[in-house]
Structure formats: structure tokens, C-alpha cells
Amino acid sequence: MAATTQGRRLDVLARPKPIPSGMIEDRRSVYWVDKVPPQPKGGTTVFVLTPRQDQLAQTKNVNSNFKGDLLTPIWRVNKAAMSTEASPRVQALAEHKTVHREHKMERSVYTRVTPGARGGEASERLDAMAKPKRCGTYGQITDGDHFFQLWQLPIPVPGPAKYASCTPRVEALAEAKDFNPQYHGARTIQWPVTDPAKKALATLRVQQLARPKSRGGNDDYDPYRVSGAAKLARATPRVLELCEPIPRKIRQKKVFVKE
Numbered sequence: 001m002a003a004t005t006q007g008r009r010l011d012v013l014a015r016p017k018p019i020p021s022g023m024i025e026d027r028r029s030v031y032w033v034d035k036v037p038p039q040p041k042g043g044t045t046v047f048v049l050t051p052r053q054d055q056l057a058q059t060k061n062v063n064s065n066f067k068g069d070l071l072t073p074i075w076r077v078n079k080a081a082m083s084t085e086a087s088p089r090v091q092a093l094a095e096h097k098t099v100h101r102e103h104k105m106e107r108s109v110y111t112r113v114t115p116g117a118r119g120g121e122a123s124e125r126l127d128a129m130a131k132p133k134r135c136g137t138y139g140q141i142t143d144g145d146h147f148f149q150l151w152q153l154p155i156p157v158p159g160p161a162k163y164a165s166c167t168p169r170v171e172a173l174a175e176a177k178d179f180n181p182q183y184h185g186a187r188t189i190q191w192p193v194t195d196p197a198k199k200a201l202a203t204l205r206v207q208q209l210a211r212p213k214s215r216g217g218n219d220d221y222d223p224y225r226v227s228g229a230a231k232l233a234r235a236t237p238r239v240l241e242l243c244e245p246i247p248r249k250i251r252q253k254k255v256f257v258k259e
Contacts, residue, residue, distance in 0.1 A: 040046065049057070215221060
């Protein structure tokens with residue numbers, strides 16, 4: 001019976017949606033196909049403008065006092081301009097800006113050594129500092145030796161350094177940091193089970209929850225079958241209210257009626 005009802009329901013859902021009686025189908029083209037559009041007399045479309053539009057379409061007139069650019073950058077100088085004399089203010093403004101009194105010109109790349117520096121003699125201290133550092137153990141660095149090869153040579157430890165003892169503060173700072181008293185290390189993957197855990201008994205409630213659901217051997221259980229009570233169930237008014245669409249989003253479908 002359920003299969004027959006389901007088959008009828010599928011037949012109803014498979015039917016196409018009916019078209020409303022007042023619906024008008026959209027035109028397939030923006031041009032009318034049932035008749036030829038009218039043509040103008042002259043063959044082309046003539047635009048008709050209002051007087052205001054015609055006035056705005058005119059080009060802007062040039063000012064009567066406008067003078068165009070000079071034909072050449074060279075023009076004749078009149079005699080008055082040739083014989084005129086500048087005022088004291090113009091002459092003061094025409095003078096170039098003076099250099100600051102503390103300004104010094106850029107120094108040349110090549111420094112000129114003074115005669116005093118050429119004949120100068122270094123002091124004994126400068127001679128001592130200018131000498132290369134002598135390493136008795138390493139020996140002298142020749143041109144063929146590499147500086148980094150000297151790191152492979154043994155470095156002698158002086159006698160006082162062998163018998164030196166550090167201070168109590170240095171020993172305290174050298175000690176490793178202890179772990180927190182409440183720190184627990186990572187638990188191993190395998191750990192022994194305690195005797196109380198082996199002898200523990202589950203409570204009656206735990207046993208009831210651990211027991212699988214019992215079904216008879218002849219019980220034809222179908223997990224996809226909908227019960228009769230679920231088919232006849234009705235939603236509460238509150239559920240129906242929540243299922244309704246929002247009023248501000250409801251829009252009625254427009255139906256055009258052919259006159």
C-alpha cells in the first residue's frame with residue numbers, strides 16, 4: 001500500500017507546472033516581426049532640437065580682447081624699452097644671492113698632503129702599535145697560509161687558568177633549571193594497569209547502557225521505513241509560524257491579463 005501511495009505521489013510531482021491563463025509570452029526580439037517598422041521620408045532619422053538645446057550646442061565665442069600667441073619668440077623692442085633705466089629696487093632684486101660667510105667649497109677627492117705631514121716622524125707608541133701581532137704558538141702568517149687554518153692549531157691553556165675556581169654565584173648560575181614540582185612528564189604509550197582497575201565491577205546502570213538493543217530473530221527491521229505515527233504527525237502552531245517566510249520578503253507574482 002505504501003509503494004502504491006508513493007508511486008502516485010511521484011506521478012503528481014512529475015507533472016509539468018501549469019501556465020497561468022493570463023500569462024503573455026515575452027517577445028523573442030526587440031523588433032516587431034509582424035509588420036515592417038515605419039521609415040522616415042528622407043531615409044534617415046532627423047533629430048529635432050529645442051531652441052535651448054540648439055543654443056547649448058553652439059561653440060563658445062572667443063573673447064573680443066583675446067590675443068593669440070606670438071608668431072615667433074623674437075619680437076621688436078621699442079625705443080623706450082631700449083633707453084629705460086632700472087630702479088634701485090629692481091637692481092637690488094637683480095643681484096645674485098651671496099654665499100654664506102661660513103660656506104666652504106667641496107673638498108677635492110685627492111687630498112693634498114702638506115709638507116709638514118710629509119716630513120713628520122711617528123712616535124715610539126705609534127711604531128709599537130703599527131707592528132703586527134706576534135703569536136708565538138701560531139707562528140707568522142705567510143702569504144700562502146689562510147687565516148682560517150690557524151683555528152686548527154692547539155691553543156695552550158695558561159697555568160693560572162688550569163687551577164682557577166669559580167665563585168659561588170657563577171656555580172649557582174651554571175646549575176640547570178629544575179622542573180616545576182607539579183610537572184608531569186609525557187605518559188608512555190604502554191603502562192601497567194593497576195590491580196583495582198582489573199578487579200573493578202561496573203554498576204548496574206553502566207551494564208544497562210552497555211547492553212545492545214535486543215531484536216527478535218524474525219524481526220524484519222528496516223531503518224528507512226517511516227512509522228505510521230510519523231506520517232500522521234502535525235506540526236505545532238509555533239513550528240508553523242517559524243516556517244512561514246518573512247513578510248517583507250514576500251512578493252506576489254505578476255500576472256498579465258490579455259485584454
